[in-house]
Every structure is written in C-alpha cells, then in structure tokens.
Amino acid sequence: MVRRVRLRQVVVHNEICSGCKTCETVCSLVNDRECNPAIARLKVFYDQFTAESRVEVDPKCVLCGECVRWCPTGALSIGYFKRGEQQ
Numbered sequence: 001m002v003r004r005v006r007l008r009q010v011v012v013h014n015e016i017c018s019g020c021k022t023c024e025t026v027c028s029l030v031n032d033r034e035c036n037p038a039i040a041r042l043k044v045f046y047d048q049f050t051a052e053s054r055v056e057v058d059p060k061c062v063l064c065g066e067c068v069r070w071c072p073t074g075a076l077s078i079g080y081f082k083r084g085e086q087q
C-alpha cells in the first residue's frame with residue numbers, strides 16, 4: 001500500500017511582507033516566554049535601502065501558527081505539501 005505523506009510548513013509571501021518583525025516577537029513570546037526576536041524560529045531580513053524584506057523559517061519551527069495569526073499583512077500562511085514538494 002502506498003501512503004501519501006502530507007507535510008505542513010510556514011509559507012512566506014515576501015512580496016507583501018512589510019518587515020515589521022511582529023512575527024519574530026510573537027514567536028519568541030509564545031514558544032520561549034521571552035520577548036526576544038533573536039531567539040525566534042523565523043528571521044526577518046529587512047533592506048532599508050530597497051525597503052524589501054525576506055523571511056526565513058528555521059527548521060526548529062514547531063508550526064504553532066502564532067506568527068501566521070498575528071502577521072498584519074497576511075504574508076505568512078500554513079501550507080500543505082506532499083513529500084518533495086516543499087518550498
């Protein structure tokens with residue numbers, strides 16, 4: 001029997017990310033009870049010259065979904081993939 005494996009991960013839509021870093025703060029608060037973006041399980045890179053931002057999610061992400069819930073622009077979502085199809 002062939003089993004279909006579906007995987008979840010945080011999907012980032014960098015084109016609508018404002019670089020506000022709310023997601024970093026929320027992640028550290030929820031998972032480590034500390035307001036410390038440096039230990040968040042995702043990292044926001046903001047270029048002040050181009051005003052472009054990029055978010056990278058760490059493999060230590062536990063998929064709690066709180067960054068998705070609190071992102072003010074909707075730049076984060078939870079995606080479902082078959083094995084080998086991840087972003």
Ligand code: SF4
Pocket residue numbers: 016017018019020021022023024044053055070071072073074075076
């Ligand atoms: S992903 Fe959302 S919460 Fe995180 S920096 Fe971008 S706009 Fe802000």
Ligand code: SF4
Pocket residue numbers: 010026027028030031040041042057060061062063064065066067068
């Ligand atoms: S889903 Fe949870 S653990 Fe993963 S980056 Fe977002 S807030 Fe952090």
